[in-house]
Amino acid sequence: MTSNNNLDFGIVGIQTDNTLILCNDTFTINKINKLKKAQFLSKERELLTQLYPLKFNGSNITLKKEGSIALIQERQYKNLQLVAIYTTDLANARGAIYKAVTPKDQYIIQRTRGAYITTVLQPEAVFDLSFTIQVINLKKEHIKQLNKRLQ
Known part of the structure:
Protein backbone atom coordinates (compact mmCIF):
# COMPACT_ATOMS: atom_id res chain seq x y z
CA MET A 1 0.00 0.00 0.00
CA GLY A 67 -0.56 8.16 22.23
CA SER A 68 -3.99 9.04 23.60
CA ILE A 69 -5.05 12.66 24.03
CA ALA A 70 -6.74 13.98 27.18
CA LEU A 71 -8.95 17.09 27.23
CA ILE A 72 -9.64 18.47 30.71
CA GLN A 73 -11.68 21.56 31.60
CA GLU A 74 -10.24 22.08 35.06
CA ARG A 75 -11.60 25.61 35.56
CA GLN A 76 -15.13 24.56 34.64
CA TYR A 77 -14.98 21.56 36.97
CA LYS A 78 -13.80 23.76 39.85
CA ASN A 79 -16.83 26.04 39.39
CA LEU A 80 -19.27 23.13 39.37
CA GLN A 81 -21.09 22.75 42.69
CA LEU A 82 -23.97 20.76 44.01
CA VAL A 83 -27.25 22.65 44.36
CA ALA A 84 -28.22 23.38 47.97
CA ILE A 85 -31.88 23.24 48.99
CA TYR A 86 -31.40 26.55 50.79
CA THR A 87 -30.24 30.05 49.84
CA THR A 88 -26.44 30.35 49.76
CA ASP A 89 -23.56 32.41 48.35
CA LEU A 90 -21.94 31.31 45.06
CA ALA A 91 -18.75 32.29 43.27
CA ASN A 92 -18.85 32.95 39.53
CA ALA A 93 -16.16 31.87 37.05
CA ARG A 94 -14.10 35.01 37.77
CA GLY A 95 -14.26 34.68 41.56
CA ALA A 96 -16.96 37.30 42.26
CA ILE A 97 -19.42 36.27 44.96
CA TYR A 98 -23.17 36.25 44.39
CA LYS A 99 -24.95 36.71 47.72
CA ALA A 100 -28.10 34.81 48.78
CA VAL A 101 -28.58 32.70 45.66
CA THR A 102 -31.89 30.82 45.80
CA PRO A 103 -32.09 27.09 45.08
CA LYS A 104 -33.87 27.91 41.79
CA ASP A 105 -31.07 30.24 40.67
CA GLN A 106 -28.40 27.76 41.83
CA TYR A 107 -30.17 25.11 39.77
CA ILE A 108 -30.09 27.30 36.65
CA ILE A 109 -26.43 28.21 37.16
CA GLN A 110 -25.25 24.64 37.80
CA ARG A 111 -27.26 23.03 35.00
CA THR A 112 -25.75 25.60 32.62
CA ARG A 113 -22.23 24.81 33.82
CA GLY A 114 -22.99 21.09 33.58
CA ALA A 115 -24.45 21.48 30.08
CA TYR A 116 -21.33 23.27 28.89
CA ILE A 117 -19.02 20.56 30.25
CA THR A 118 -21.13 17.74 28.83
CA THR A 119 -21.41 19.22 25.35
CA VAL A 120 -17.65 19.78 25.18
CA LEU A 121 -16.33 16.78 27.13
CA GLN A 122 -19.03 14.28 28.11
CA PRO A 123 -21.61 13.82 25.37
CA GLU A 124 -22.94 10.71 27.16
CA ALA A 125 -24.34 12.99 29.90
CA VAL A 126 -26.18 15.38 27.57
CA PHE A 127 -29.48 13.50 27.93
CA ASP A 128 -29.58 13.99 31.70
CA LEU A 129 -28.79 17.68 31.41
CA SER A 130 -31.35 18.12 28.63
CA PHE A 131 -33.99 16.82 31.02
CA THR A 132 -33.07 19.48 33.62
CA ILE A 133 -33.79 22.27 31.15
CA GLN A 134 -37.42 21.17 30.93
CA VAL A 135 -38.06 21.73 34.65
CA ILE A 136 -40.43 24.63 35.24
CA ASN A 137 -41.61 24.12 38.83
CA LEU A 138 -38.46 23.16 40.68
CA LYS A 139 -38.85 20.44 43.31
CA LYS A 140 -36.36 18.71 45.62
CA GLU A 141 -36.32 15.60 43.41
CA HIS A 142 -35.17 17.76 40.46
CA ILE A 143 -32.29 19.09 42.56
CA LYS A 144 -31.38 15.51 43.56
CA GLN A 145 -31.37 14.39 39.89
CA LEU A 146 -29.17 17.30 38.83
CA ASN A 147 -26.80 16.82 41.79
CA LYS A 148 -26.48 13.12 40.92
CA ARG A 149 -25.30 14.02 37.40
CA LEU A 150 -23.03 16.82 38.64
CA GLN A 151 -21.32 14.37 41.01
Whole structure:
Protein backbone atom coordinates (compact mmCIF):
# COMPACT_ATOMS: atom_id res chain seq x y z
CA MET A 1 0.00 0.00 0.00
CA THR A 2 1.37 3.41 -0.91
CA SER A 3 0.51 6.79 0.48
CA ASN A 4 0.70 10.23 -1.03
CA ASN A 5 2.15 12.63 1.52
CA ASN A 6 1.34 15.59 -0.75
CA LEU A 7 -2.37 15.37 0.02
CA ASP A 8 -3.83 17.92 2.41
CA PHE A 9 -5.43 16.41 5.47
CA GLY A 10 -6.90 18.50 8.25
CA ILE A 11 -9.70 18.54 10.79
CA VAL A 12 -10.42 22.00 12.15
CA GLY A 13 -12.31 22.90 15.33
CA ILE A 14 -13.10 26.53 16.05
CA GLN A 15 -14.47 27.82 19.32
CA THR A 16 -14.66 31.50 20.29
CA ASP A 17 -11.16 32.84 19.53
CA ASN A 18 -9.30 29.52 19.42
CA THR A 19 -8.71 27.12 16.56
CA LEU A 20 -7.66 23.51 17.06
CA ILE A 21 -6.33 21.64 14.02
CA LEU A 22 -5.39 18.00 13.56
CA CYS A 23 -3.48 17.90 10.26
CA ASN A 24 -0.50 16.72 8.30
CA ASP A 25 2.52 18.86 7.32
CA THR A 26 1.17 19.60 3.83
CA PHE A 27 -2.02 21.07 5.29
CA THR A 28 0.03 23.16 7.75
CA ILE A 29 2.32 24.56 5.06
CA ASN A 30 -0.63 25.43 2.79
CA LYS A 31 -2.50 27.07 5.68
CA ILE A 32 0.50 29.21 6.68
CA ASN A 33 1.10 30.28 3.07
CA LYS A 34 -2.56 31.22 2.55
CA LEU A 35 -2.65 33.22 5.78
CA LYS A 36 0.48 35.14 4.75
CA LYS A 37 -0.89 35.78 1.25
CA ALA A 38 -4.18 37.08 2.65
CA GLN A 39 -2.24 39.15 5.24
CA PHE A 40 -4.49 37.65 7.90
CA LEU A 41 -3.30 37.92 11.50
CA SER A 42 -3.35 34.73 13.54
CA LYS A 43 -1.83 33.31 16.68
CA GLU A 44 1.44 31.42 16.41
CA ARG A 45 0.99 27.71 15.81
CA GLU A 46 1.65 25.45 18.78
CA LEU A 47 2.39 21.75 18.49
CA LEU A 48 1.04 19.27 21.04
CA THR A 49 3.75 16.97 22.43
CA GLN A 50 4.13 14.99 25.63
CA LEU A 51 6.36 17.74 27.00
CA TYR A 52 4.25 20.62 25.66
CA PRO A 53 0.50 20.48 26.49
CA LEU A 54 -1.87 22.96 24.84
CA LYS A 55 -4.56 25.28 26.14
CA PHE A 56 -7.75 25.45 24.08
CA ASN A 57 -10.82 27.44 25.12
CA GLY A 58 -9.99 27.09 28.81
CA SER A 59 -9.15 23.39 28.43
CA ASN A 60 -5.86 21.60 28.98
CA ILE A 61 -4.95 19.18 26.19
CA THR A 62 -2.22 16.66 26.91
CA LEU A 63 -0.63 13.91 24.86
CA LYS A 64 -0.22 10.72 26.89
CA LYS A 65 2.71 8.28 26.53
CA GLU A 66 0.55 5.62 24.86
CA GLY A 67 -0.56 8.16 22.23
CA SER A 68 -3.99 9.04 23.60
CA ILE A 69 -5.05 12.66 24.03
CA ALA A 70 -6.74 13.98 27.18
CA LEU A 71 -8.95 17.09 27.23
CA ILE A 72 -9.64 18.47 30.71
CA GLN A 73 -11.68 21.56 31.60
CA GLU A 74 -10.24 22.08 35.06
CA ARG A 75 -11.60 25.61 35.56
CA GLN A 76 -15.13 24.56 34.64
CA TYR A 77 -14.98 21.56 36.97
CA LYS A 78 -13.80 23.76 39.85
CA ASN A 79 -16.83 26.04 39.39
CA LEU A 80 -19.27 23.13 39.37
CA GLN A 81 -21.09 22.75 42.69
CA LEU A 82 -23.97 20.76 44.01
CA VAL A 83 -27.25 22.65 44.36
CA ALA A 84 -28.22 23.38 47.97
CA ILE A 85 -31.88 23.24 48.99
CA TYR A 86 -31.40 26.55 50.79
CA THR A 87 -30.24 30.05 49.84
CA THR A 88 -26.44 30.35 49.76
CA ASP A 89 -23.56 32.41 48.35
CA LEU A 90 -21.94 31.31 45.06
CA ALA A 91 -18.75 32.29 43.27
CA ASN A 92 -18.85 32.95 39.53
CA ALA A 93 -16.16 31.87 37.05
CA ARG A 94 -14.10 35.01 37.77
CA GLY A 95 -14.26 34.68 41.56
CA ALA A 96 -16.96 37.30 42.26
CA ILE A 97 -19.42 36.27 44.96
CA TYR A 98 -23.17 36.25 44.39
CA LYS A 99 -24.95 36.71 47.72
CA ALA A 100 -28.10 34.81 48.78
CA VAL A 101 -28.58 32.70 45.66
CA THR A 102 -31.89 30.82 45.80
CA PRO A 103 -32.09 27.09 45.08
CA LYS A 104 -33.87 27.91 41.79
CA ASP A 105 -31.07 30.24 40.67
CA GLN A 106 -28.40 27.76 41.83
CA TYR A 107 -30.17 25.11 39.77
CA ILE A 108 -30.09 27.30 36.65
CA ILE A 109 -26.43 28.21 37.16
CA GLN A 110 -25.25 24.64 37.80
CA ARG A 111 -27.26 23.03 35.00
CA THR A 112 -25.75 25.60 32.62
CA ARG A 113 -22.23 24.81 33.82
CA GLY A 114 -22.99 21.09 33.58
CA ALA A 115 -24.45 21.48 30.08
CA TYR A 116 -21.33 23.27 28.89
CA ILE A 117 -19.02 20.56 30.25
CA THR A 118 -21.13 17.74 28.83
CA THR A 119 -21.41 19.22 25.35
CA VAL A 120 -17.65 19.78 25.18
CA LEU A 121 -16.33 16.78 27.13
CA GLN A 122 -19.03 14.28 28.11
CA PRO A 123 -21.61 13.82 25.37
CA GLU A 124 -22.94 10.71 27.16
CA ALA A 125 -24.34 12.99 29.90
CA VAL A 126 -26.18 15.38 27.57
CA PHE A 127 -29.48 13.50 27.93
CA ASP A 128 -29.58 13.99 31.70
CA LEU A 129 -28.79 17.68 31.41
CA SER A 130 -31.35 18.12 28.63
CA PHE A 131 -33.99 16.82 31.02
CA THR A 132 -33.07 19.48 33.62
CA ILE A 133 -33.79 22.27 31.15
CA GLN A 134 -37.42 21.17 30.93
CA VAL A 135 -38.06 21.73 34.65
CA ILE A 136 -40.43 24.63 35.24
CA ASN A 137 -41.61 24.12 38.83
CA LEU A 138 -38.46 23.16 40.68
CA LYS A 139 -38.85 20.44 43.31
CA LYS A 140 -36.36 18.71 45.62
CA GLU A 141 -36.32 15.60 43.41
CA HIS A 142 -35.17 17.76 40.46
CA ILE A 143 -32.29 19.09 42.56
CA LYS A 144 -31.38 15.51 43.56
CA GLN A 145 -31.37 14.39 39.89
CA LEU A 146 -29.17 17.30 38.83
CA ASN A 147 -26.80 16.82 41.79
CA LYS A 148 -26.48 13.12 40.92
CA ARG A 149 -25.30 14.02 37.40
CA LEU A 150 -23.03 16.82 38.64
CA GLN A 151 -21.32 14.37 41.01
